[in-house]
Amino acid sequence: MLNQPLKPMLLQPSQTIKPDWLASLKWDGFRAIIHYQDGKTRAFTREGNEITASFFPELSQLKLNCRSAILDGECICFDLLNQAPGQPPKAWWDDAMARFHTKKEAAVKKAAQTMRAHFPVWDILFLDGKPLLNKTFLERREHLKAVAGPADIVSVTPLYDDGEQLFARAKELGLEGVVQYRPDSFYSLDARPRNVWEKVKAYQYATVQVSSMKRNEFGWGLSMGGKYVGVLEFPPPAAERKAFFKIAKQITRGENKDWIFVDPVISCTVKFQCFTKDGKLRSPKFEAFCT
Known part of the structure; x- marks a missing residue:
């Protein structure tokens, strides 16, 4: 041993x-x-x-x-x-x-x-x-x-x-x-x-905006007040993903080989463990879209 x-x-x-x-x-x-x-x-x-x-x-x-x-x-x-x-x-x-x-x-x-x-x-x-x-x-x-x-x-x-x-x-x-x-x-x-x-x-909660999405796998880039705060890597339920992608087609503003960029007008609540040293959300998980 x-x-x-x-x-x-x-x-x-x-x-x-x-x-x-x-x-x-x-x-x-x-x-x-x-x-x-x-x-x-x-x-x-x-x-x-x-x-x-x-x-x-x-x-x-x-x-x-x-x-x-x-x-x-x-x-x-x-x-x-x-x-x-x-x-x-x-x-x-x-x-x-x-x-x-x-x-x-x-x-x-x-x-x-x-x-x-x-x-x-x-x-x-x-x-x-x-x-x-x-x-x-x-x-x-x-x-x-x-x-x-x-x-x-x-x-x-x-x-x-x-x-x-x-x-x-x-x-x-x-x-x-x-x-x-x-x-x-x-x-x-x-x-x-x-x-x-x-x-x-002891999870923390925040309201964030979805500002981008990965092209070849699931991942939503998140922002708060215009500042990038990390990636949502845990997929929300299928119904929420479907609703988001339907709207995302209308608000796309650019793309590259890895990401599609959208206007940050869709907000959601996420829970996360803590802020990292550079101000990002650690392990954010989707809770709900904000009305």
């Missing part, structure tokens, strides 16, 4: 907060499984891709209070370049993706100066030669807190009893949402079991 890619337990999506479960903030990065052995660290994505080289400046500094361990958590990246005076740096999904795709050693060292990686962890699967999968979540958390104290590289994700209050705070701050954990649950590798872990996303 140690130093071998493994597929972690996945979360079930939910729209409700369970009052008797524990909750934590949902981090805006990507899943990272950390393998630690005798002072050396390797990291893998949930698909089993090794990312150690992309984050070696941070991972090489990690020291845990054990001989070996496998930790389950997230990789996030803080923007140090645009940090406001007197304020903590902000974590951006864009920066986590930029670090993920940076491979060359010199480029990684340079990126780490302005996009510092951090690994908030919430579970431990393996400790000093012994698997912990059949211990309860609360038992595993006790082991995790003993192994991973507060540090610049790894931190233990705080848990809260009041999931509703935490979710409301996440929405207020424009964060991604919350994760909930059943306290007595066990850990199942490469599975998405029900009634174990759940994620509740």
